Amino acid sequence: METIRLNESEDRDFIERVSRESGQAVENCYQCGKCTAGCPVAFAYDLMPHQVMRMVQMGLKEEVLRCQSIWLCASCVTCTARCPRNIDVAMVMDTLRIMARRKGMIPPGRGRNVALFNNNFLRSIQKYGRLFEFATMAMFNLKTGQPFREADTGLTMLRRGKLKLSVTKPRGLEEINRIFEKVRQAEKEV
Amino acid sequence: MKFAYYPGCSLETSGKEYDLSTRAVSKHLGIELTEVPDWSCCGATAGHSTSHLLALALPARNLALTEETGLDVTAPCAACYQRLALACHELKQNPQLREKVNEITGRPFHGKIKVISILEVISSVGLEQIRAQVVKPLKGLKIAAYYGCLLVRPRAIQIDDPENPQIIEQIMQAAGADTVDWSHKTECCGASLAVSNEEVAIPMVSRILKAAALSGANCLVCACPLCHFNLDMRQLKVNRLRGTNYYLPVFYFTQLLGVAMGLNPQDLSLHTHFVDTGQVLKLVG
Numbered sequence: 107m108e109t110i111r112l113n114e115s116e117d118r119d120f121i122e123r124v125s126r127e128s129g130q131a132v133e134n135c136y137q138c139g140k141c142t143a144g145c146p147v148a149f150a151y152d153l154m155p156h157q158v159m160r161m162v163q164m165g166l167k168e169e170v171l172r173c174q175s176i177w178l179c180a181s182c183v184t185c186t187a188r189c190p191r192n193i194d195v196a197m198v199m200d201t202l203r204i205m206a207r208r209k210g211m212i213p214p215g216r217g218r219n220v221a222l223f224n225n226n227f228l229r230s231i232q233k234y235g236r237l238f239e240f241a242t243m244a245m246f247n248l249k250t251g252q253p254f255r256e257a258d259t260g261l262t263m264l265r266r267g268k269l270k271l272s273v274t275k276p277r278g279l280e281e282i283n284r285i286f287e288k289v290r291q292a293e294k295e296v
Numbered sequence: 297m298k299f300a301y302y303p304g305c306s307l308e309t310s311g312k313e314y315d316l317s318t319r320a321v322s323k324h325l326g327i328e329l330t331e332v333p334d335w336s337c338c339g340a341t342a343g344h345s346t347s348h349l350l351a352l353a354l355p356a357r358n359l360a361l362t363e364e365t366g367l368d369v370t371a372p373c374a375a376c377y378q379r380l381a382l383a384c385h386e387l388k389q390n391p392q393l394r395e396k397v398n399e400i401t402g403r404p405f406h407g408k409i410k411v412i413s414i415l416e417v418i419s420s421v422g423l424e425q426i427r428a429q430v431v432k433p434l435k436g437l438k439i440a441a442y443y444g445c446l447l448v449r450p451r452a453i454q455i456d457d458p459e460n461p462q463i464i465e466q467i468m469q470a471a472g473a474d475t476v477d478w479s480h481k482t483e484c485c486g487a488s489l490a491v492s493n494e495e496v497a498i499p500m501v502s503r504i505l506k507a508a509a510l511s512g513a514n515c516l517v518c519a520c521p522l523c524h525f526n527l528d529m530r531q532l533k534v535n536r537l538r539g540t541n542y543y544l545p546v547f548y549f550t551q552l553l554g555v556a557m558g559l560n561p562q563d564l565s566l567h568t569h570f571v572d573t574g575q576v577l578k579l580v581g
Binding site for chain 2: 127146147149150178180181182183184186187194196200201203204207216219220222223224225227228231235236237239240243246259262263266267268269270274276277278281282284285286288289292293
């Protein structure tokens with residue numbers, strides 16, 4: 107990890123924003139490390155969950171929003187369930203992911219495909235109202251340059267009636283489209 | 297007993313065993329399920345990873361549609377359950393936010409219904425009643441009940457203890473099966489990362505299979521289509537990539553309940569798994 111000059115990097119506005127948007131008193135974290143001890147994905151993280159919490163407390167905005175961990179967090183909520191300070195750590199991770207996306211930051215390393223998958227998933231919902239599994243996977247494969255990823259799995263599923271080549275669209279598609287538009291609008295006003 | 301039924305996207309495709317067996321078992325137990333009219337996706341992980349407001353509005357549309365039916369809603373999928381239940385909780389707690397979300401969905405939700413997991417619905421029939429329906433006790437099965445994350449966390453929506461839940465064990469024991477005590481029943485299987493970063497998900501699946509095998513279980517039982525797909529399909533991959541030799545069929549609890557109640561195997565879709573279920577089911581006879 108590179109050297110961090112605290113006197114130059116503390117961002118008060120960032121600390122306040124994370125607290126407000128996550129609804130969590132981030133200053134309450136006393137670094138016991140229970141979140142990290144229980145995190146099932148920590149082995150793949152660049153910053154451990156307790157380090158993310160500490161860096162939020164110190165207002166190290168760039169460092170936190172640039173890490174892979176906020177994208178690799180599987181939202182299993184074990185950290186939250188075990189936090190002795192009652193901090194919803196998973197909600198903080200969610201908030202950081204949302205902030206990074208809003209700032210248009212390109213997720214680093216393994217985070218890139220997580221963001222790509224999420225975007226494809228939501229595009230499917232906006233377009234069809236429900237997740238079109240087949241099309242979403244095919245699109246993900248194309249965009250990540252691995253067109254035949256899981257082709258054998260797909261064939262097995264098709265044979266067993268577990269893959270549909272069409273999707274049942276709800277009648278309220280316009281309604282769903284409007285939800286996406288209105289959320290976008292409301293978030294621009296914040 | 298009557299409930300609105302929210303199948304969710306996976307139950308129409310990769311999780312069809314769960315949909316079929318849930319409907320069959322519910323019918324047999326006298327639970328009437330009416331599909332939520334015109335339901336749409338709950339947003340799942342992609343939704344709450346992207347926008348807090350979107351993660352409320354997508355479930356809110358379905359909650360409003362359900363409220364029009366006057367029934368409480370059950371969602372078998374653990375992810376759908378968690379998203380619907382959390383949105384329901386938050387919108388009930390915060391009328392101001394509810395108003396804002398109602399304006400976005402254009403469908404007023406008044407916070408008058410409850411979201412209940414299918415595990416709770418079925419166990420509310422009563423263990424004695426379930427026992428009375430068993431014609432083929434699940435003898436020979438040593439079940440590792442796997443809950444994953446979404447049914448037991450966070451606290452606001454947990455259906456049982458987040459570290460050592462028992463509800464699946466109770467139902468399976470009522471159906472005549474043995475259950476094992478084991479360490480990984482609420483450990484995350486990494487399903488949400490499995491498509492984008494499979495090399496991260498594989499060790500997570502592997503740890504769960506190892507713990508189940510060490511406990512002496514001969515099958516896994518779950519209540520989530522995402523866990524199911526991940527543990528069933530990726531079990532073969534774990535074996536191939538890591539030189540292991542796990543053979544642990546992964547069932548939905550509704551499938552085994554159906555077997556115990558003597559329902560037609562076709563209606564339970566026992567033949568569509570990746571890990572063959574035949575050998576273990578022979579033990580039941």
